[in-house]
Amino acid sequence: MADFGLWWRKFQGNAMFAYFRLVTRTARWQFEGRENVQLARASGRPLIWAMWHGQLMPFMHYGDRFENAGSFAIITVGDDRSDILGTFAERLGAASTHPVDMNSSSMAGGRAVLRVIAALKDGQQTFLAPDGPDGPPFVPKAGISFLARKAKAAVLPVGVWTRQAVQLRRWDRYLVAFPFARMVAVFGAPIFAERRSDDQTLRDQIAAAMTRVRYRAQQLAGESPWP
Amino acid sequence: MAPLHYTLAGNGLHLLATITRATGRYQVEGVDHLLAAKAEGPLVLTAWHGMTMMLAGFFINHYEDPGQLLLILPDDWHGEVLTVWIKKMGAQPFPMPLTGEGGMSAARQLARLVRLLREGNDAYITPDGPAGPGYQVKPGVVYLAKKTGAAILPLGAYTRTAYRVNRWDQYAAPYPFSRISLVIGPPVLAEEETAVVSQRIQTALHQVTAQAAANYYEKR
Numbered sequence: 385m386a387d388f389g390l391w392w393r394k395f396q397g398n399a400m401f402a403y404f405r406l407v408t409r410t411a412r413w414q415f416e417g418r419e420n421v422q423l424a425r426a427s428g429r430p431l432i433w434a435m436w437h438g439q440l441m442p443f444m445h446y447g448d449r450f451e452n453a454g455s456f457a458i459i460t461v462g463d464d465r466s467d468i469l470g471t472f473a474e475r476l477g478a479a480s481t482h483p484v485d486m487n488s489s490s491m492a493g494g495r496a497v498l499r500v501i502a503a504l505k506d507g508q509q510t511f512l513a514p515d516g517p518d519g520p521p522f523v524p525k526a527g528i529s530f531l532a533r534k535a536k537a538a539v540l541p542v543g544v545w546t547r548q549a550v551q552l553r554r555w556d557r558y559l560v561a562f563p564f565a566r567m568v569a570v571f572g573a574p575i576f577a578e579r580r581s582d583d584q585t586l587r588d589q590i591a592a593a594m595t596r597v598r599y600r601a602q603q604l605a606g607e608s609p610w611p
Numbered sequence: 612m613a614p615l616h617y618t619l620a621g622n623g624l625h626l627l628a629t630i631t632r633a634t635g636r637y638q639v640e641g642v643d644h645l646l647a648a649k650a651e652g653p654l655v656l657t658a659w660h661g662m663t664m665m666l667a668g669f670f671i672n673h674y675e676d677p678g679q680l681l682l683i684l685p686d687d688w689h690g691e692v693l694t695v696w697i698k699k700m701g702a703q704p705f706p707m708p709l710t711g712e713g714g715m716s717a718a719r720q721l722a723r724l725v726r727l728l729r730e731g732n733d734a735y736i737t738p739d740g741p742a743g744p745g746y747q748v749k750p751g752v753v754y755l756a757k758k759t760g761a762a763i764l765p766l767g768a769y770t771r772t773a774y775r776v777n778r779w780d781q782y783a784a785p786y787p788f789s790r791i792s793l794v795i796g797p798p799v800l801a802e803e804e805t806a807v808v809s810q811r812i813q814t815a816l817h818q819v820t821a822q823a824a825a826n827y828y829e830k831r
Binding site: 610 | 659662745746769771780781810811814817818820821822824825828829
């Protein structure tokens with residue numbers, strides 16, 4: 385094998401996808417606030433689904449089951465992990481994948497973000513965990529408000545939870561659902577970003593909304609937020 | 612003199628807290644926030660109700676004179692049990708009528724609390740206590756901070772090895788020899804409207820608690 389590392393990372397992406405599909409196919413769903421999705425859609429703005437990093441996987445089950453994967457522009461981290469996640473996103477059937485180097489201030493990173501904005505304006509939607517990819521948890525970074533303002537997007541806070549899952553022992557307590565999980569998805573009211581919105585206020589608003597829906601989803605699933 | 616069963620329960624809590632404190636290993640982040648804010652003036656320490664047992668030991672270790680710490684508690688039987696415990700720890704219990712029906716006596720107690728804070732004491736309040744709803748900040752903390760100019764310091768705690776009481780706050784009683792991760796967040800100042808500050812405290816409390824969990828697993 386010419387590049388075992390690359391092969392191994394692609395294999396991981398494929399294995400992740402196989403397990404992911406199994407869970408998507410067998411999960412059962414309960415919703416709250418689904419009218420907010422329609423509300424955000426009706427505004428005609430590009431849609432950014434926002435959730436904390438730990439709930440990415442359960443949210444993607446929702447997207448895989450109820451949304452058209454071909455309408456998503458997926459943002460991944462720009463290092464080694466992008467091979468795994470890129471393979472995964474490709475298998476999902478995402479419209480485009482955008483590896484963004486989040487640790488540097490290089491031009492390449494900026495260009496990738498511009499491509500995401502262009503994709504959003506082009507009618508694609510995206511999802512974002514603003515405390516990713518490496519934390520600190522629950523502290524939103526500047527990306528989400530920047531992206532939302534530039535694309536004049538509707539940010540839709542989502543909380544997804546299930547008790548039939550394992551919470552990984554890492555910074556974001558990443559939630560990996562088991563097959564046949566009973567999932568709860570809660571959608572908050574969409575937050576409409578304007579180009580002139582104050583960045584910090586917008587970010588605080590999104591963060592508070594994301595925490596609120598996360599808590600609500602946990603409540604409906606019958607769990608407390610901490611741990 | 613408290614009735615016998617209150618004394619027993621209070622002593623039980625004290626025993627639990629002492630064992631936790633004596634055998635627990637604390638990993639703390641953000642002590643400099645505490646020191647810097649303390650140099651500025653009085654503090655209102657806040658944490659979610661369920662974290663109290665994890666935090667108690669650290670603060671007794673930290674305060675040279677725990678008598679400077681006022682613990683706000685309800686004036687019902689819960690409060691009486693907690694009073695026994697808090698006195699044993701050396702801190703000051705401060706019973707408040709929290710049901711909203713206290714009338715004049717509540718107002719007098721509040722005025723006394725404000726005066727004590729201005730004299731340099733610190734207060735500890737669980738903003739979702741004493742009976743929930745969990746993880747939601749009620750306006751009392753902000754009111755107190757506004758009246759006294761105190762900085763509000765959010766505290767988060769986490770341990771995996773704890774017995775969790777199955778109720779609204781998931782009250783955590785750490786097992787002996789637990790590793791306990793504490794995070795002290797940057798102070799929140801009560802300079803804006805009450806609703807805005809409440810929201811900010813709520814966000815900050817979730818952040819420090821999440822950070823405590825993150826530190827527990829990622830930094831040993």
